[in-house]
Amino acid sequence: MVKLGPPWRAIFIATALAFSVFTTSTIVAAQPVDASSFDPDPTGDAYLDQHFAADGLPNGAILSSRSVRILPPLALTSSFDAWQVWFKTTAADGAAIAALTTIMKPKAWNGRVVGNNYAIDSVGLRCNPSYQLTHEVSIETPDITRQLLWRGYAVVMTDYQGPRMAYAHGPTQGREVLDGLRAALVFPFAGLAGSPTAMIGYSGGAIATIWAAQMQPTYAPELRMLGAAAGGTPADLSLLRMTMDGQPPASVLYLMAALGVARVTPDAFDLLSDIGVATARQNKNLCSSAAVLGVVPVPLRSLTTGDPYDTEVVRRVYRETKAGGATPIMPIYLWHGLHDTWIPVAGARALQQTWQDAGVDVSLTVLPCDHITCAYTPVGLDRIDTWMGR
Secondary structure, three states: EEEOOOOOOHHHHHHHHHHHHHHOOOEOOOOOOOOOOOOOOOOOOOOOOOOOOOOOOOOEEEEEEOOOOOOOOOOHHOOOOEEEEEEEEEEEOOOOEEEEEEEEOOOOOOOOOOEEOOOOOOOOOHHOOOHHHHHOOOOOOHHHHHHHHOOOOOOEEEEOOOOOOOOOHHHHHHHHHHHHHHHHHHHHOOOOOOEEEEEEEEEEEHHHHHHHHHHHHHOOOOOEEEEEEEEEOOHHHHHHHHOOOOOOOOHHHHHHHHHHHOOOOOHHHHHEEHHHHHHHHOOOOHHHHHHHHHOOOOOOOHHHHOOOHHHHHHHHHHHHHHHOOOOOOOEEEEEEEEEOOOOHHHHHHHHHHHHHHHOEEEEEEOOOOOOHHHHOHHHHHHHHHHHHHH
């Protein structure tokens, strides 16, 4: 979501970051640091900042819930009830954790549920849908939630990056998306039990969508899922090095993704220089509205003690976050921009081929648009309507 207001803080950070990186001739190797020092700060909302003991509970079990009032502009354009639900899920390392989802059910509900995996593309907890929808005058761009509610779908928006905001880490996000849907379907006040479901996500949200799709047969086989639509999909993070690392205006998103993945990757922070440590800590709560930072071409290499790409840590990240290692059983629809200079279409094509070879019903539409404009095409929503029989 785009937060309204002048991005003065982002501009200040951009200036400070550029000065610190480009005026330092010698980078001293940082000492090993406590990885938790890079975790995001609390939101300040006591309900959203809760912690739960979830060991021994089934995935998707409800831990707490509340009715919420969604702020304008969404509240002015749709008529719906809304709740937030804490649920038990599992981190990528197998630990039991709690996550939060927001459920919106239109008054004229059509009996179907869609998981809108909005592109959070951020590393701070205040950037999550749960906070943005209830605390900020924010605009979802494109406005997928409004369009789904208008079409009669109940919408489930999960804070799928987890308590550590693991931006771009598919193994984390897939589990949370699936458990968010599980929780929504058993939440008694919403009355969604037994409903057919589908998912949609673009860019960062596409990571969550395709990982949930490929994990569903083994992780949440009871879910009745009719399809997943993903656009501008970063299926292979290794392809982004040449197109985003130090390349304005996408460089800030790349660095934020590196921070998000590092939060759940052992030894990743040991690669940082002293400047890298300071920069990561200073920017650990950034929302995607800080994309103005992209005007500063800061490569990842300027924040590390050596070439990060020539390390086993980064090679492990690439292996573990590359989609296609598991096989969905639901239909998959991919769309991508032919002129997408951020996320190469080669990644989507390779994923389509991998899943086709495994017998998956998967299609890819390549459109004459770039990464931004392709987000506004209606093809994903239209495919959901087809699957749902609307």
